[in-house]
Amino acid sequence: MEIVEKITMPQKEKESIISQTVSKYGGKLMSYIRPKVKNTEDAEDILQEVWYQFSSITNLSEIVNVGGWLYRVTANKITDKYRKKKTENLEDFVYEDEDGSFSIKDILLLDESAGPEVKMFQDEIWKKLFEALDELPEKQRLVYVENELNDKTLQEIADEQGENIKTIISRKNYAVKHLRNRLRKLYEDLNS
Numbered sequence: 001m002e003i004v005e006k007i008t009m010p011q012k013e014k015e016s017i018i019s020q021t022v023s024k025y026g027g028k029l030m031s032y033i034r035p036k037v038k039n040t041e042d043a044e045d046i047l048q049e050v051w052y053q054f055s056s057i058t059n060l061s062e063i064v065n066v067g068g069w070l071y072r073v074t075a076n077k078i079t080d081k082y083r084k085k086k087t088e089n090l091e092d093f094v095y096e097d098e099d100g101s102f103s104i105k106d107i108l109l110l111d112e113s114a115g116p117e118v119k120m121f122q123d124e125i126w127k128k129l130f131e132a133l134d135e136l137p138e139k140q141r142l143v144y145v146e147n148e149l150n151d152k153t154l155q156e157i158a159d160e161q162g163e164n165i166k167t168i169i170s171r172k173n174y175a176v177k178h179l180r181n182r183l184r185k186l187y188e189d190l191n192s
Contacts, residue, residue, distance in 0.1 A: 132182035
């Protein structure tokens with residue numbers, strides 16, 4: 001049996017290589033990423049992940065073609081960004097009227113001391129929300145209630161139900177879309 005000894009690069013040498021690489025490829029990689037993502041913030045996040053992965057390598061001298069490696073990792077990070085499905089939250093739903101905007105969260109969490117009209121309006125919103133929840137298929141409703149009202153993570157729900165996380169995310173997204181549509185209709189009814 002042969003014992004292979006892993007040689008690590010001195011820290012100063014590693015820092016020098018990283019600094020030179022960032023200077024040489026930073027702008028080029030950003031130019032490569034930017035047209036492929038929605039906004040500059042996403043591009044900056046991806047580039048930061050690439051640099052983090054690059055700086056985590058123990059012996060940078062093992063990379064034969066640094067430029068090729070960086071572009072391959074960057075392309076993979078861009079693909080990963082599109083594969084990740086962001087779950088929606090009902091509280092992200094914002095109404096806008098002539099007085100400005102307000103979110104569903106603002107309505108549901110209003111201080112009751114604001115007056116009886118506010119309390120009545122708040123009660124109506126909660127009533128409509130639960131009616132809309134009752135319209136959902138059971139599995140979608142369960143995911144929404146467990147995540148939003150019982151503060152369980154989507155991964156915890158997936159583990160408890162023995163389901164794939166992507167299935168749980170999909171159920172949550174369908175539930176949120178349905179609830180948003182119902183609350184949008186309520187808002188339109190109130191303003192007509």
